[in-house]
Amino acid sequence: xxxxxLLKGVLDVAVLAVVREEDGYGYDIVRRLRAAGIAEIGxxxxxxxxxxxxxxxxxxxxxxxxxxxxxxxxxxxxxxxxAMLDEQRETWNEFAAVFSALINQQPPSAAAxxxxxxx
Amino acid sequence: xxxxxxxxVGEFARSVRAQLSDLPALDVEELTEGxxxxxxxxxxxxxxxxxxxxxYAAELRASAGLEAKVQLPAAASLRRSLVAKARGTVATLRAxxxxxxxxxxxxALRPVWWVMRGWVVFAVAMGLFIGQWPFFPxxxxxxxxxxxxxxxxxxxxxxRWLGSGAPGRTVKVAVSVAAAALLLPLTAVAFDxxxxxxxxxxxxxxxAAFPAPAGLSIDGINVSNVFAYDCSGKPLRxxxxxxxDGMKLSINPFGDGYSSYPSTERQEEIYGVPSKFVSAGEGxxxxxxxxxxxxxxxxxxxxxxxxxxxxxxxxxxxxxxxCTPETPKQNEAILPTTMPTVPTLEPEExxxxxxxxxxxxxxxxxxxxxxxxxxxxxxxxxxxxxAAPSGEQSGEPSEAPESN
Numbered sequence: 027x028x029x030x031x032l033l034k035g036v037l038d039v040a041v042l043a044v045v046r047e048e049d050g051y052g053y054d055i056v057r058r059l060r061a062a063g064i065a066e067i068g069x070x071x072x073x074x075x076x077x078x079x080x081x082x083x084x085x086x087x088x089x090x091x092x093x094x095x096x097x098x099x100x101x102x103x104x105x106x107x108x109a110m111l112d113e114q115r116e117t118w119n120e121f122a123a124v125f126s127a128l129i130n131q132q133p134p135s136a137a138a139x140x141x142x143x144x145x
Numbered sequence: 146x147x148x149x150x151x152x153x154v155g156e157f158a159r160s161v162r163a164q165l166s167d168l169p170a171l172d173v174e175e176l177t178e179g180x181x182x183x184x185x186x187x188x189x190x191x192x193x194x195x196x197x198x199x200x201y202a203a204e205l206r207a208s209a210g211l212e213a214k215v216q217l218p219a220a221a222s223l224r225r226s227l228v229a230k231a232r233g234t235v236a237t238l239r240a241x242x243x244x245x246x247x248x249x250x251x252x253a254l255r256p257v258w259w260v261m262r263g264w265v266v267f268a269v270a271m272g273l274f275i276g277q278w279p280f281f282p283x284x285x286x287x288x289x290x291x292x293x294x295x296x297x298x299x300x301x302x303x304x305r306w307l308g309s310g311a312p313g314r315t316v317k318v319a320v321s322v323a324a325a326a327l328l329l330p331l332t333a334v335a336f337d338x339x340x341x342x343x344x345x346x347x348x349x350x351x352x353a354a355f356p357a358p359a360g361l362s363i364d365g366i367n368v369s370n371v372f373a374y375d376c377s378g379k380p381l382r383x384x385x386x387x388x389x390d391g392m393k394l395s396i397n398p399f400g401d402g403y404s405s406y407p408s409t410e411r412q413e414e415i416y417g418v419p420s421k422f423v424s425a426g427e428g429x430x431x432x433x434x435x436x437x438x439x440x441x442x443x444x445x446x447x448x449x450x451x452x453x454x455x456x457x458x459x460x461x462x463x464x465x466x467x468c469t470p471e472t473p474k475q476n477e478a479i480l481p482t483t484m485p486t487v488p489t490l491e492p493e494e495x496x497x498x499x500x501x502x503x504x505x506x507x508x509x510x511x512x513x514x515x516x517x518x519x520x521x522x523x524x525x526x527x528x529x530x531x532a533a534p535s536g537e538q539s540g541e542p543s544e545a546p547e548s549n
Contacts (some may be wrong), residue, residue: 037208053183069187070201074208077176081209092182096239099179
């Protein structure tokens with residue numbers, strides 16, 4: 027299954043979670059997402075998501091000067107972002123639970139057969 | 146970041162911005178702010194190649210929830226490429242701290258540009274509609290339009306009003322380009338006219354602060370006495386002066402009744418008094434003024450006496466070698482044909498005539514009889530004194546008034 031398609035729906039909550047953990051600039055957030063195991067994530071998707079969350083009022087930004095390089099724009103989570111994260115987490119958990127239950131359940135006949143067989 | 150990376154990052158970021166150039170500038174700026182730094186960091190970490198900028202831009206756009214790029218007509222894409230080039234330049238400037246701070250400085254000046262843009266539009270509108278170039282509003286309607294135009298320009302700058310739709314943006318760009326082109330020449334002309342107005346103002350101020358003195362003056366300084374010499378260079382007495390309109394060329398006695406001035410000869414203030422031959426206060430155009438014998442401010446002001454004013458020169462150079470003021474011909478040459486009638490009148494009549502002011506001048510075409518006869522003249526003494534330019538006046542002037 028192409029995880030990039032799946033990611034699209036849940037990137038927001040992932041980014042919110044990472045930013046809530048600690049403020050960060052664009053590539054820093056990409057790195058932390060990858061470190062968390064989301065390897066397929068594209069930089070541009072993260073930057074676009076950050077921008078959209080910022081536009082939605084979930085994140086705020088501030089500029090940190092860096093010596094020898096251009097200024098870094100850091101993202102920080104706002105109260106709205108935290109509320110959004112909580113809500114999406116709940117949605118995700120329900121969704122994931124339903125899907126996990128659905129896709130992990132064994133076929134009843136096979137289960138019966140196997141139980142019969144084992145007995 | 147090594148140089149190869151730097152170039153690659155710059156190129157890539159430029160391309161990405163070009164791909165996004167159909168979006169509002171603010172969106173592009175927010176989307177790609179820090180793009181170079183992020184890309185550079187990714188390369189520095191040994192990450193994969195940067196890839197296709199178009200795909201990157203599309204991903205950026207999609208994840209940001211912005212509409213996909215639409216295919217543009219050729220005319221628009223030229224503009225787009227210009228915009229993209231500008232954004233690329235901005236990105237290049239952003240990549241270095243020094244140029245980046247310069248850019249920040251210029252961005253800080255943006256509101257000034259908004260005001261100037263409105264002002265230029267105001268100036269151009271004034272020039273087009275009323276044919277004048279008042280850089281500053283001069284009345285209430287102009288002030289209102291000036292305020293409105295600057296207000297609209299500032300709102301445009303802030304991305305409000307007319308800023309959204311494509312036609313609005315076109316108007317905005319057209320106005321901005323025209324205003325930018327006109328800004329420098331108009332500023333130069335405006336500064337010039339303001340400077341000129343200021344210096345004119347100061348000239349006016351000087352003129353207002355130092356008005357021309359009342360009465361006869363030369364180079365702004367009052368004349369206190371006048372000494373006339375005839376063509377043979379000898380001093381004249383009781384010369385009456387008038388201007389081209391028949392007005393008396395009177396000196397101004399400054400209200401205290403004396404035309405006082407410091408005498409270089411007597412080392413003291415001397416006090417000129419008007420001619421005794423006309424009514425009091427009327428004789429300020431008859432020269433030389435006599436002067437008082439006593440200081441009017443150290444006496445009770447009466448019986449001051451009256452003496453001839455000290456002459457600046459006993460004689461001056463004769464004008465012509467053959468000048469003989471004694472002859473009637475020469476006399477006529479010296480005295481204008483419109484000579485006042487005074488010399489032919491008795492003192493009482495002189496007063497009456499003179500009191501009428503400049504109308505006292507009546508042409509007397511006939512030469513004055515007897516004037517040229519030195520010594521044995523039968524004419525009234527006064528006539529002889531006033532008209533005779535020669536040394537005949539040596540008779541004391543104070544003699545005459547006794548009969549008056």
